Amino acid sequence: MRDGTTATGADADEILTGIAGEPPVTDEGPAFTLELSQDQKDIRDWVHGFAEGVVRPAAHEWDEREETPWPVIQEAAKIGLYSFEAMGQFWADDTGLTLPVVNEELFWGDAGIGMAIMGTTLAVAAIFGQGTPEQLGEWIPQCFGTAEEPKVAAFCASEPDAGSDVSAIRTTAKYDEAKDEWVINGQKAWATNGGIAEVHVVIASVDRELGSRGHAAFVIPPGTPGCEQGAKVKKHGLRASHTADVHLDDCRVPGSCLLGGKEKLDERLARVREGKKAKSQAAMQTFEASRPTVGAQALGIARAAYEYSLEYAKEREQFGRSIIENQASAFALADMKLEIDAARLLVWRAAWMGRNGHKFENAEGSMSKLKAGEVAVWVTERAIQILGGNGYTREFPVERMHRDAKIYTIFEGTSEIQRLVIARAISGMQIR
Numbered sequence: 056m057r058d059g060t061t062a063t064g065a066d067a068d069e070i071l072t073g074i075a076g077e078p079p080v081t082d083e084g085p086a087f088t089l090e091l092s093q094d095q096k097d098i099r100d101w102v103h104g105f106a107e108g109v110v111r112p113a114a115h116e117w118d119e120r121e122e123t124p125w126p127v128i129q130e131a132a133k134i135g136l137y138s139f140e141a142m143g144q145f146w147a148d149d150t151g152l153t154l155p156v157v158n159e160e161l162f163w164g165d166a167g168i169g170m171a172i173m174g175t176t177l178a179v180a181a182i183f184g185q186g187t188p189e190q191l192g193e194w195i196p197q198c199f200g201t202a203e204e205p206k207v208a209a210f211c212a213s214e215p216d217a218g219s220d221v222s223a224i225r226t227t228a229k230y231d232e233a234k235d236e237w238v239i240n241g242q243k244a245w246a247t248n249g250g251i252a253e254v255h256v257v258i259a260s261v262d263r264e265l266g267s268r269g270h271a272a273f274v275i276p277p278g279t280p281g282c283e284q285g286a287k288v289k290k291h292g293l294r295a296s297h298t299a300d301v302h303l304d305d306c307r308v309p310g311s312c313l314l315g316g317k318e319k320l321d322e323r324l325a326r327v328r329e330g331k332k333a334k335s336q337a338a339m340q341t342f343e344a345s346r347p348t349v350g351a352q353a354l355g356i357a358r359a360a361y362e363y364s365l366e367y368a369k370e371r372e373q374f375g376r377s378i379i380e381n382q383a384s385a386f387a388l389a390d391m392k393l394e395i396d397a398a399r400l401l402v403w404r405a406a407w408m409g410r411n412g413h414k415f416e417n418a419e420g421s422m423s424k425l426k427a428g429e430v431a432v433w434v435t436e437r438a439i440q441i442l443g444g445n446g447y448t449r450e451f452p453v454e455r456m457h458r459d460a461k462i463y464t465i466f467e468g469t470s471e472i473q474r475l476v477i478a479r480a481i482s483g484m485q486i487r
C-alpha cells in the first residue's frame with residue numbers, strides 16, 4: 056500500500072480477484088493511450104522518489120559488495136513498495152502501463168538493487184500465470200514476506216545445459232502416488248535469488264520424451280529438505296542481485312505444489328501424447344508475459360545513463376566551450392533520447408497488449424525486450440564515451456550502468472532468441 060500500511064485479509068482477496076483469471080479481451084478494455092492517469096503519475100513519482108532518495112545513493116556500495124541489499128529491500132517493504140499488495144495493484148491496472156512505469160523508475164535508480172527488489176516477480180508471474188486461485192492465495196504473499204520481515208522468491212528454469220534451449224531441461228519431477236508427493240531431482244543454474252529465496256518455483260520435466268511440452272512448474276515451500284543453494288555466481292553487472300545454482304536432491308513436495316494441479320497436467324500431457332497442440336509450456340509462458348516488464352527495466356538504465364551524460368556534456372568544457380556544443384556529442388545525445396523513446400513505445404504497446412488479451416501475433420513482447428535491451432547497451436556505451444576517461448572509472452555511475460545493461464541482451468531470452476521468435480512469428484516458418 057502506498058501509504059505504508061499493510062492490506063487486510065479482505066484487501067488481499069480483493070487484490071487477487073482483481074488480477075486473477077484471463078485478461079479481458081479488448082472491446083471492453085481501455086484503448087491504448089500514452090496519457091498516464093493521475094493515479095499512474097502519482098505512482099511513478101512515488102517510485103521515482105524512492106529510486107532517487109534511497110536506491111541511487113546506495114547503488115555504488117552494493118555493486119562493490121556484491122551482496123543482496125537487504126536494508127534497501129526492507130526500506131521498500133516499509134513504505135509498501137515491496138509487497139504483494141503493491142505488486143497486485145500494479146498488475147491489476149487495466150492499461151498494463153503501471154508495471155513498466157514502476158520498473159523504469161526503480162531501475163533508473165539502480166539496476167542491481169532494482170533486480171534485488173523485482174527478482175521476486177518472475178516467480179510470482181509463474182505462480183500467477185499457472186497456479187489455481189488457491190495456489191495464488193497461498194504462495195504469492197509468501198514470496199514477499201511481510202513489511203517487518205521481507206522475503207524474496209526465485210524462478211528456476213535454466214540449467215547448465217539448458218539456457219536458450221529450455222527443452223533440454225534435465226531436472227525431473229516424479230509422482231509418488233502413495234504419498235501424493237512429487238520428488239524433484241536436478242541442478243538449476245543462474246537463478247536470481249536462488250538458495251536465498253523463501254519460495255522457489257522450479258521448472259521440471261515430468262516426461263522427458265515430450266521436451267518442453269512435458270514440463271511443469273512446482274513450488275518448493277520454505278525450508279524443504281533437498282533444495283540447497285549451489286555456487287553463487289560472481290558477475291559483470293547487476294551485482295547487488297544474488298545469482299546462484301540451486302541443487303534439488305530427492306526434494307519432496309506435496310502434490311498440491313504442482314502449479315495448476317495434477318488433473319490439468321494429466322489432461323495437457325494426454326493432449327500432447329495424442330499429437331494435439333499443448334496450450335502452454337511452463338517456462339515459455341512466464342517469459343512471454345514478463346518481457347515488456349524486463350524491457351522497461353532496461354529502459355530505466357538507459358534513461359539514467361542518458362540523463363547523466365546530458366548534464367555532464369553541458370558542464371564539461373574543452374577547447375573553451377562545453378562539449379555538447381560539438382555536434383558529435385550533441386547528436387549522440389539526440390540519438391540516445393530518440394532510441395530510448397522509441398523503445399518505450401514498443402514496451403508500452405506490448406504491456407498494453409498483454410494486459411488486454413491481445414495475442415502477440417508478431418511477437419510484440421519479444422520486440423519490446425529486444426529493442427529495449429539493445430538500446431540500453433548502446434546508450435550506456437555512448438554515455439561512457441561522452442564522459443571520456445571519467446566514464447571509464449568507477450567514480451562515475453555510467454560504467455556501472457553499462458555493466459548492468461549488458462544482461463538485458465542475455466537473460467529472459469538472448470537477443471538472438473528474440474529475433475528467432477519474431478522471425479518465426481512474422482514468417483510462420485520454423486526458422487533455425
Ligand SMILES: Cc1cc2nc3c(=O)[nH]c(=O)nc-3n(C[C@H](O)[C@H](O)[C@H](O)COP(=O)(O)OP(=O)(O)OC[C@H]3O[C@@H](n4cnc5c(N)ncnc54)[C@H](O)[C@@H]3O)c2cc1C
Pocket residue numbers: 177209210211212213215217218219220244245246247248290293298462465466467468469470471472475487
Ligand atoms: C544475471 C543472470 C540472472 C539470471 N536469472 C535467471 C533466473 O532467475 N531464472 C532462470 O531460469 N534463468 C536465469 N538466468 C539464465 C538466463 O536466462 C540464460 O543465461 C539465458 O537464457 C541464456 O542461456 P545460456 O546462458 O545457456 O546461453 P546459450 O543458450 O548457451 O547461448 C549462448 C549464445 O548462443 C546463442 N544461441 C543459442 N541458441 C541459438 C539459436 N537457436 N539461434 C541463434 N543463436 C543461438 C545465444 O543467443 C547466445 O548468444 C540468468 C542469467 C544471468 C546471467
